[in-house]
Amino acid sequence: MPDGNEGSSVLPAEDANARTDQIADAALRLFARYGYKRSAMDDIAREAGLAKATLYLHFKGKDDVFRAMLDLLGRRVEARCREVVATPGPFPERLAALLQAHHGQAYACFGTGEHLVELKAVMNTIATRELQAFEQIFARFARELLRQAEKQGEITLSRLPTSAEDWVAGMLFAAAGAKLGTPPSAEDYARRLDGIASVFAAALTP
Incomplete structure (x- = not known):
């Protein structure tokens, strides 16, 4: 559905950000459904309800999208x-919820995970910085959760044989490992994340 601003190459910053997110959201649905290689800029424009020319006002190509x-x-x-x-x-419970909020939510966004291997390869090839930033979201909030729990006397970080950073990194590896092999359904992956939370929380509980 063409927009009244399509003929202009200049949009107010707020409108431009909203349009960028609209396109990115459409791309997320397409990449989940068809993968990266099978999703063309024409497809993204159609999914977003925009003219193809509008996409190129905001993005140079599919990698940028x-x-x-x-x-x-x-x-x-x-x-x-x-x-x-x-x-x-x-x-x-909060640790399990954090794993679900980060890893579980991201996994569920890609449907059955049919294209997860391809999308992960694309991330590692063209979006290393964004991928690292995404993983750091979990690390940052996990550290804050640890700080709160220790302050409240729920956990004892000195019980760890390694550093808190290693503990957080271990969860990242475990969450990634839970997707290996035949891609699990979103529900099965959520159950695996709950199991990971249980094991890692037990390591800190007095």
Whole structure:
């Protein structure tokens, strides 16, 4: 559905950001449905309800759209992680909720995970910076969760044989490993994340 601003190459910053997110959101749906290689700029424009020329007012090509998609997903995940950390509750439950908010939400966005291997390869090739920033969202909120839980006397970080940073990194590796092999359904992956949270929380519980 063409927009009244399509004929102009200049949009107010707020409108331009909203349009960028609109395109990125459409790309996320397409990449989940068809993968990266099978999704063309024409397809993204159609999914977003825009003329193809409008896409090129905001992006040079599909690689740029992909990076914007990952940035949008990161902002959504970050908002949910912030809610989790701000919500009181037992440490094991909050840790499980954080894993779901970050890894579970991202995995669910890509449907059945059919194209996850391809999309991960694309991330590692053209969106390394965005991928690292995405992973750091979890690390940052996990550290804050640890700080809160220790302050409240729920956990004892001195119980760890390694540093808190290694503990957080271990969860990142475990969450990634839980997707290996035949891609699990979003529900199965969520159950695996709950198991990871249980194991890692037990390592810190007095």
